[in-house]
Amino acid sequence: MMNKKFKYPYLITAPGYIESSLGIQVMHRLCHLINQHGGEAYVVSSLTNPEWNTPQLTIEKYNEYKESGKVFIAIYPEIESGNPLEAPVCVRYMLNKEGVMNGNNIDAGEDDLFFFYRQEFAENEANANLLMISTYDLSVFCDDVAEKDLDLLYLNRVPRNAVDFSTLPENIKVLSMKQPLSLNELAKVLKRGRVMYSYESSGTCALAGLCGCPVVARVALGYEKYAITEHTSKDVGNADVAWDDSPQELERVKANLYKYKEFFEGLESVSNQQIFTFLDITQDKAQDFYDSNYKENVVRWVEQQTLSPERVALVSKNINELVSPQTIYVCIYDSSKSWHAVLTTLESLLPVNRMYSRLNCIVFTDEKYTLSKDFDSWVSLHETTKLSATIKDITIEQCFNWLQYVRAGVTFIADRFFSAMCYLNKVSEYSAIYPDKIFINDSDELESAFLPNFSIDYFLGYPHAFFVGCFFHQSIFRDNIFYNEVLPDSFDFDILIRVVTEKGNSSIGHFPEPLLISDSKKELNIDSSKIEQLVGRYLSEKGYVNSLILHNASGGCRIVYGHNKDLPKISIIVIDNGNVSLLQRCVMGVLEKSKYTHYEVLILSCYTEIEENRYWLEEVSKIDPNRIKVILSPYQESRARLNNIAANQASGDYLLLLDVAVFPVHDEWLENLVNHCLRDDVGCVGSKVINLNKKIYSAGMVLGLNGVGESPFLGSDYLAPGYMHRLAIEQNYSALPLLCLLVKRSVYQYVGGVDESLAEGYLADIDLSLKIRDAGYLSVWTPYSIVATDLSPEKNDRNNEACSEQERAIYHKWGDIIANDPAYNKNLSLTRDYRIEKYIRPRELSLEPQRLPRIMLFSGGCNPIEIYRLDEPFYKMRYNGMVEGAVASDSLVISDFLQTKPDVIITQNYIQSRKIIDFKSMKDCFSIYDMNYYESRNFDDSKNKKEYLNKIKENLASFDRVIVGAEALAEQYGRVHHDIQVLPTYLPHFWNDLALKGRGSDKPRVGCITLDLSDEDIELVSNVIRDFFHHVTWVFLGAYPPKLKPFIHEYHRYHGFTHYPQQLASLNLDFAIAPLADNHANRARSNIRLLEFGICGIPVICSDVLCYKGSLSVNAVKNRYKDWSSAMSQYIHDVDSARKVGAVLKSEVQENWMLNQKNLEIIKKIWLPR
Structure with a gap:
């Protein structure tokens, strides 16, 4: 049973277990230790150690995690690239430096966690997490053999042809992975070792020391990166190695071999602490992922929707002034x-x-x-x-x-x-x-x-x-x-x-x-008896004196109405789709599993040319000619047309539209539909449809969900209660699918049956349901009528896809109810059923003096530029009562748009132009594209420039205005759009709330943020970085070229924009550099990096390029070594003066570049049509 504290499971990828590889042992041992400490871990491996608790991951268990959406943690060794398990949370366990073993690029995500087996593998990474797991048995690896008679050479990554054997003792024994030994065999050899030569740092060197065999460190030409260094010896408690094989050096090392044993005896307690730290950090990461993606963050949602005191006061005043x-x-x-x-x-x-x-x-x-x-x-x-x-x-x-x-x-x-x-x-x-x-x-x-x-x-x-x-x-x-x-x-x-x-x-x-x-x-x-009494009183008042009130497993009530009516005849309509096995299963299921017997079956077929179908239809009609009727059509007809034909020929007062791929799973399925359909106020009743794995295939329909409409709860367990028990309680939906739908024949005929012009089947289903609703009847969905199918649920994916003509027609016909399904709730997502909409929705305050302008933003909320230029200005304006509207993700569907009814829509993704065309066909609104970059290679290439501009013009044609963040962009794109406005980027106020630490290191700490820098940008200052290596502490946030690694003192991984402001503040920089090459792309940038440094009071040396020109107090230099070097020297020799410049810069940013009311008014003016 998994410890409740460690509730998220681990999947660990590792090669098959072998004793001759320490790295492989460590990965398997980690799995064992997680399970031993109360976690749940599996290895993705072909072979395991039977003495350890390392269960292998089965495909069934993996599919269970993937299909259920359960959060799990993948642990990858450094030899693994990417995220092959598609894990929500990734851990990189660095058993060596990146690329050393396999030459691979890890391709890690920005949210990946890193743990290092040894400090040397972390290199210059700041705040590195260590996880040293010992797999050594000190009773096996010990110095208990007095006779030392072997000279040894360890080879693994260094090939034999790189070794000069003439410098080694004769008859030397080679320990190699090509001839692997078991651990016991390896210990016996090492105990006999006089000396072991090694051209690489390895755990086998530590094992040799434990066995009383000194190690001589050698370096092979071309394989220097593998060599033992003084730094690597620190990872085994400073236990020494010999740097040559002279007798004096070997005696020196032998005198210190006891340190290996001391180190590994102390390692167990350190390792235990590190494993618990590892579990805490990884579980917290998984919990954060769950909270962000699955858990309802109700508190945050309420806070996002909160009105400002000024807006509340204004509304209160208007209410109090009513007559x-x-x-x-x-x-x-x-x-x-x-x-x-x-x-x-x-x-x-x-x-x-x-x-x-x-x-x-x-x-x-x-x-x-x-x-x-x-x-x-x-x-x-x-x-x-x-x-x-x-x-x-x-x-x-x-x-x-x-x-x-x-x-x-x-x-x-x-x-x-x-x-x-x-x-x-x-x-x-x-x-x-x-x-x-x-x-x-x-x-x-x-x-x-x-x-x-x-x-x-x-x-x-x-x-x-x-x-x-x-x-x-x-x-x-x-x-x-x-x-x-x-x-x-x-x-x-x-x-x-x-x-x-x-x-x-x-x-x-x-x-x-x-x-x-x-x-x-x-x-x-x-008290449930009180509820039963009050509901019973209601039913009696409505004439259902024989009704029963039953209680289901989820705590709800089920009503059996006990109608005083003759049981009606049901006409069950099944449309043959050419698959005779499906047809047999459906029809025979009805005949064999129907406690309700007053029905007829009408089978409509257009497939008489298929001999197998024709033969079976002839035979089934003979079973009971009065009950089973076969209607043949010589022409291929649509499902809608065939349903209408059958409805006209049916003799029952009620029609059951039953999909041929659906079949009953219990014998009360039909009478539980009839239970509701006999009510005067009900027009149709639908069943719960499950698949063969007992998961929900269909449970009613939510209008507007992922398009025109979709079933909620897809893939949920069929016995799950669902959100607010809605998967376990009978209820009224606005629309029901025709998979298994019982409808009054008179109502079906009154509304004109299924619309035969709608070729897309689910649209016809929705249209029929809404016509029934429009006629004043209820549509009831009941979980007590269960039918099954082996169809696979198909979630609508309308992202970046234009509407079909038929969908557009349905939106025009039923747009209001699709956007505001009365059976759903406007606070729930239209892309993730029954999840609170994490994006902002408009607040309805009908007594405000005038309707606020309504703006809708497309924003994923992850891209810093979207946050700076769209999300934060909108949130602040909305809070201040300047605008209303919504912030929605890029997966926005038309129903979102119709629900919000915006006056203005803004996006930074012109791929959305197709959606914008669809939106504007539904409701006229002003559309804006916020542009913040362009592809410089196309402008530098005169051959492609015209073609590129024409493409941009075509993409922007559906927008009424283009907003850019720099004059350079306005100049370049002035020819492709008639309305281009320049809007600077401002800093949100969360930058004002940072915890800044005092600076006091011996050498100035100089920072560089490389998150959006190209190699060309960094190359401008590469010599400066190298030459000032001894004068400053270089602190880099973000990646850098490998050649600079020896000169970077601290490397900080980027942890995403949510953490970025505090991460930048925590670097404790004395000053920063901001290099940019002078090219088209960089000229069009904003000055946001200078503002970020400025609000932290960090003085800046930056390139003298167009985007950084202006009134900010920064030290702008030409992109020449002497200018960068001079500016660096100036700040290094007078740090106090530099700090004063930083203070001035901070004051300028606070006064002119924050999202204050003045700048919000500027943004509002440009966002709204004139």
């Missing part, structure tokens, strides 16, 4: 008899009350509390026994417009309450309104509860989701039925179901924003 603003009473039930819980709720409402005086509270409690002055003017205390009487009194006195009921301990999200007040002051058609909420789950984590618009079937099946935080209109309390004999424990549910019973489904509204945070265990703790 008759709504008065709201919040009733707080002290169910836990806790003043702390009551106070938590009241304090969360305090900022709302201070800005909106028409908010009042009643606390229903049996305890004696004293209210402080913060609350005594708007909060009153009443006994719980007087709940009904109190509500009656305030209704008669007309004290309120809306009453809300919550349990003490609930925390209101203040600015969401202001949004709710806007909503409540606008609507008048509802008797009750339920909000979205955030629950604290059993693990004390926050999880969203984002609900659909009112769904009667979902409500009856899982009422807990709806009643928490409900608002009730005062008009309903004029009727005694709404508060007589209502108990505090179930007040909100009782009132809500009475409203549904008396006023109907259309009287229930939905406020689609999370209004409060609540403990789900407390809020949902209503």
Whole structure:
């Protein structure tokens, strides 16, 4: 059983286990140690050590990880390139320097973790993580043989022909991987060794020392990189080696051989500490990946959506100035008899009350509390026994417009309450309104509860989701039925179901924003018998006196209606697709697995020319001619056409459209569909479709998901409850697929059947469902009718793909409901079902004095230029109430666009131009392309320049404006677009919050950020780096040419933009260099690197190129050695003066180059059409 702390598994790639390779042993041993310490690890290897706990990874286990989306950690030795296991988290275990063993480039990702077996392998890397794993058995490798009679030579990476054997003793014994020895055999040889010559640093040298055999270090011409050095000896506790084979040198080394044993005896405790550090770091990395990609980060989502105090104040002012603003009473039930819980709720409402005086509270409690002055003017205390009487009194006195009921301990999200007040002051058609909420789950984590618009079937099946935080209109309390004999424990549910019973489904509204945070265990703790009683009362009122209420495994209710009607005849329609085996399985499954027997089967076929099909159709029709009918068509017809033909010839009152690739898996599948379809308000009912691996193939359809629509929960376990139990509860969807759909024949005919002009099948399914909905009928999906298929689910991938004509037609016909599916929620993603949309969505504040300009950005949120130029300016403007809108990923679908209804769309990817054309065909909007680079080789090549410009012109034709970050770009592209604007790049305010350390090293620390530098840029200063090696400490963040490695003192890996600001600040630089070659590409750059250094107070020496010209206090030099050298010397000899320049630069950046209000106004002006 895996330790809960180490919950993410490890997959370790390694060659097959052999005792003659220390590196291979280490990889296998690491797997063993992870498992020994309570983790879960597998080796990807052909052979393992049977004495170690190293299970081999099976293809089944790997597929389980991949298909489930489970986060796992791959550990690759340095001989492995890339990420062959496609792991979410990669660890590089450096058992040698990169490329030494295989000559390969590791091709690591920027998020990869690095661990080094020895310090020498880390070279100049700063803050290197070490992981030294000993595989040596000191009882085997020990000096217990007195007679030393062998001279040894160790060869592995150095070939024999590189060794001058004339300089070695005669009859020397060669230890080579070509003739590998077992560990026991190797120990016996080493114990007899007088001396071992080695041309390379290796673990075998340490084993020789343990066995009392001194090692003589040699260097082979051309293989110097493998040689033993004084530095490598540090990795075995400074145990010495001989630098020649003179008797005096050998005696010196023999006297120190004891250090090997001391080192390896102490290594075990060091190794244990390092393995735990390794586990902590790698598990934290995997948890971060899970949190970013899978876990709902509800707190961050709420923070992103928060309104500024200024915007809240403006909205509050407008509400208070209404002719008759709504008065709201919040009733707080002290169910836990806790003043702390009551106070938590009241304090969360305090900022709302201070800005909106028409908010009042009643606390229903049996305890004696004293209210402080913060609350005594708007909060009153009443006994719980007087709940009904109190509500009656305030209704008669007309004290309120809306009453809300919550349990003490609930925390209101203040600015969401202001949004709710806007909503409540606008609507008048509802008797009750339920909000979205955030629950604290059993693990004390926050999880969203984002609900659909009112769904009667979902409500009856899982009422807990709806009643928490409900608002009730005062008009309903004029009727005694709404508060007589209502108990505090179930007040909100009782009132809500009475409203549904008396006023109907259309009287229930939905406020689609999370209004409060609540403990789900407390809020949902209503006795199941009480729920059964209230739901039963509703069913009786609706005439279902024989109904049954059953409870499912997920805690929800299942309704069996017990209809007082004759069971209708069902016409089951199956369309032959030419595959007779599928047809047999489908039809015979119906005949053999249907407890409901009042049906006929209509088989429509266009494949009579296939003898096997024709023969089987003839035979099956003989089984029961009254029940099984075969309809043959001489022509190839569409599925839609054949369904309509069958519907006209069917004799049943209900049609079951059954895909030929689908078959029943239990005998109640059909009667569970009929259970709902007999209801007067239902038009069609759909089944849960699973594949042969018991995974979800189809579970209803979410409109707008990954295009026009798609099934949610694809690939989930068929018994999983799903988000808010939506995979386990009967509910109403806006659209259902025709895989297994029961529909009233009269309704089918009324809406005109399936649209035969829609060749793309799933579009016809959606169109039929929406026509049924438009006719006033419900579509019900039930998880209790399960059918199966061996089809593979096909997720729509519409990224960078233009709409088809038929899709465009569906969008035009049904665009509003596709973009705002009432069975889904606007806060949930349209590219990842039932995940909170991590990108910004517009906030609806209907009482703002004027509609804010609405902007939609395409941004992946990972590229620093997108963050600087798009994301951060938008977030800041939105917070300040300057604009509204959305930030969406590059996988944006048209439904996102239709939902946001932007006035302006902005992207940095002109590949999106096809999407922009689609968008503008749906809704007119202003489109902007933010351009920040160009390909210099095309401008330098006069032959291709014209062709390149024409291509750019074509790509930009769909944009109304082009924004560039530099004048050089504006000049170059002025000929390809009619509206080009220059907009500088500004620094977000998170750069102001960095923790800067004091500088005080002996030599100046000089930094260079190479993240976006070319080899040409770095070559400009390569001689400067070399010549000033002894005068400064060179600190590089990012890669550099290998030839500079001897001169770089510290190398820091880039950990991604999220960590970059603090990473830069932590380098503690005295000054920095920013070299750029003077070429087209660099002239068009922004000065952002200077701004980053500047905000950290780091003085800069930079190339005197166009992009770095301006008013900033930097030392710009010509790209000549003497100028760079002179500037370096100046700063080295007067660091204090340099620091003063850095302080001036910081002040300039803070004053002119931050995203302050002045610069936001500049951005807004350029972003909006004139």
